[in-house]
Amino acid sequence: MNWNKLTEAAQIDEIKALSKEKPVLIFKHSTRCSISSMSLDRLLRKWKDQDLEKVTPYFLDLIAYRQLSDQVATEFKIPHESPQVILIQNAEAIYSNSHFGISYGELMEKV
Template identity: 80%
Template sequence: MNWNKLTEAGQIQEIKALSAEKPVLIFKHSTRCSISSMSLDRLTRKWTDIDNEKLTPYFLDLIARRDLSDLVAREFGVPHESPQVLLIKNGEAIYDNSHFGISYADLMGKI
């Protein structure tokens, strides 16, 4: 999986612009949470190279950048959770889920 790291507030506008051409996935990960690690593993095990052509994945370490995680929540109108995935299309969150609700099949079914 070719993660783009979400580390700066200005990237949110870039993500909105990118999502007009191809959906963007944001994975908010807590490095202190075993459920977050399991959810990330379940997602990445099923990921294929072809999936990189279908959507652009971003990874947000919310322990290091909680401020940015809060900004993502405000910008896309989705309450903060951890772990959490958001699927952005045309500048808006069209899908979000958290914890064991994070599903490769569900994500791919939304694009």
């Protein structure tokens, strides 16, 4: 899967603009958390190349970019969790889930 890396605050405005054309997925990942690694692996095992036609994925390493992770939480009015998926459409969060609640099937239903 080709993730777009979320590393700068300016990208939040880009994500909002992109989400008006196609939903954007943000995956907030903690590189220090085994649950986060398992949730990411479960998502990646089911991900299909054609999913990129439906949703634009962003990956946020919240250990390296914790302030940015907090900014995403504030901007989209979603409490911070880790791991976490946030689905953005029309510049607003329309879905979020965390930990073992992260489900490829449920996520794709929302897209």
